Amino acid sequence: MAVTGLERIVREHPFFAGLDEAFVELVVGCAKNVRFEPGAYLCREGSPADQLYLIREGRVVLEIAAPGRGAIVFQTVGAGEIVGISWLFPPYRWNYDVRAVERVRAISMDATCLRDKCEADHTLGYDVMKRLVPILMQRLQATRLQILDVYGKPAA
Amino acid sequence: MSGVQPAPPDPMVPQVARVRRRRQDAPDVFTLELEPEGAAAAAFAPGQFNMLTAFGVGESAISMSGDPARKGGVIHTIRAVGSVSRALTELRRGDRLGLRGPFGVGWPMADLDGKDVIVMAGGIGLAPLRPVIYRLLAERDRFAEVAILYGTRSPADMLFRSELEGWRQRLDVTLEVTVDHASEGWHGHVGVVTTLLPRIRVDPEKVVALLCGPEIMMRFAVQALTSMGVPAESIYVSMERNMKCAIGLCGHCQFSPVFVCKDGPVFRYDRVRYLLALKEL
């Protein structure tokens, strides 16, 4: 079967680097090429977490709206990285807003589709987990360093 | 005794220096340009430090933050964190202070030829790395890729903004800047400095990483670099410890077998890896 443009794009993204041939087809079935203009929201806090985004180009920020403080950006995510972990577990809701700060091109993976396929084929499910968990770990480590406030004024 | 030789200068006695220029870089960070009296400022290597005395208050180890190739006064960027550093940052043009140095082992400038150099700075850590950056940019052809990664707490704490801009404009250098906590009007990257690493190409065989910042930040950065396959022999850190003499005789700066003042402050990571893993050493 001829390699479609979408298939090529999915394979190329670092998140799916080295993905087993058998899985590529499964995964591509859930994939869609998407674009966002600067300022557009990829998702909103509280909305259903229906997507996993694989950023191909451009940058997005993760932010939370706080009353009286406007939107507080706490993380920038760029090309080659992914956005979206909440789609994995109930209640399947986004915990923050994601906004494009540049023109963004991404692969949007339909979460229901991906979850169903992982349920049906646990080997695929395990592979996807093994890709997600290290990213979760890195984000956690980075968040810890952020919380430690190492540059802050030392206690008097 | 006849034929008495002049005694070699006592390394514990400071020269008197004058503040030639003073500039505020951040709420608690100031850069001073100092001119020693009676003798030219001694040449220094990037990563070395001087002991600066605020007369009547005390003495503090401060890295040089200027260009080693530049003639004229010696430049120090000082963060007011204690009584001595605060007194130093309150000096005005024309004020006098004491200066001893240069001391310490600096960055491995001779081992960077042909390498991809990553300069990774956190907070005030950009100051001891700035002399390296100047040399990297002035002798750009000696090195392969050059990347500068810089993280601070917030946009207000960012140092040397106009220089950062100038470096960003260069086509032969990658500059990425990030803040831990964004403020309104900040449209740059948000996240700790290690989150900048995915934005540059890291060839583990070819890269040398120079790290400077709070110890926790350096340890996290080492973790990130290590997980990218960068060997310990290709990473350098700049350590900081209590110093009273800077000449290896007061004992305060000991980091198990090494004296940070004379065996460091710059260390190749493989030499101190086992030490950094231990608490309260």
Next chain:
Amino acid sequence: MDIGREQAILTVAGVEALLAALRERQYRVVGPTVRDQAIVYDDIETVDDLPRGWTDEQDGGHYRLSRRDDDALFGYVVGPHSWKRFLHPPRQRLWRSKRDGDDVQVTAEEARPERFAFIGVRACELNAISIQDRVFLGGPFVDPHYRARREDAFFVAVNCGQAGGTCFCASMNTGPKAEAGYDLALTELIGEGEGRFLVEVGSEAGREVLESLPHQTAAAADTNAADEIVARTTASMGREMPDVDLHELLLGNLEHPRWDDVAERCLTCGNCTMVCPTCFCTATEDTSDLTGAETSRERRWDSCFTMDFSYIHGGSVRQSGRSRYRQWMTHKLATWFDQFGSSGCVGCGRCITWCPVGIDITEEVRAIRGGQSEGRT
């Protein structure tokens, strides 16, 4: 010049003449004397200033003087003082500054030379001085004050006639016999009726002084008696450092549970660092007059046991007593090798005697070695 084992015999009168001869040669004569119920080192003039007929009982956290039943001049071991208080004084001004309008003048404190004649220096102490020589004179930076006080020093060593309750120089290979670094070495031939001393010459300067004193030839019997005394002392050490690679043992056990154990006992009082003849850590202190026009910096002894010894902005690196005890002991016995090429410990036992809770460095080593199967890093 081959000094060889030139020997002679001195009587107590000869020792008296020795003190006078040194004074005549413009030496500042310093030696042991009884004060505050201890044997300390201070300026002395005559043999009567020496702790004649005194001995010391030492054990962990225990020091008492008691009378001997003879008149021995050197019938004790080492007390709370070491010679470092003369060579590396507890307080030393480094420089002064004076404001003159906008200008400031800095005046270095000149290194004042001294001509010390140290009387009664033990083998462990000669080793300690040699260790401090390496620290202050052997590195890339030399301490001019130490050098000025050390260069012209004259050493009258004494070979210990008995081992102290906390001594372990034998197992540290630093005694009890003085092998090098002295100008004259005395062995008090105790129990020979009138006080007699076998003198060994260690340098040209020593020989020159000896030749000016009333002395007799040493007989083979005297040499043998001296050797026997040394052998007896060697065999009766109060403590013993285990024969083990201390560098490997300690640096390989930085998380051993024994450190928690000793931390429960250690008061971090720093006595050990004050009495230790090789501890050299100092701090600097800046003072000024009320107007800030005149300031000065002084150097003073410091101890790695203090809370702020390792202070950097935000707090101290070594906050717990556990980490501070570990620092002291691993520095003394292990990392000193990395820094200066030898052990930092000479087995004098002072740290054991003067520790208020009697922590014994040899016992701590034994415990770490013994329990090595647990708690390895």
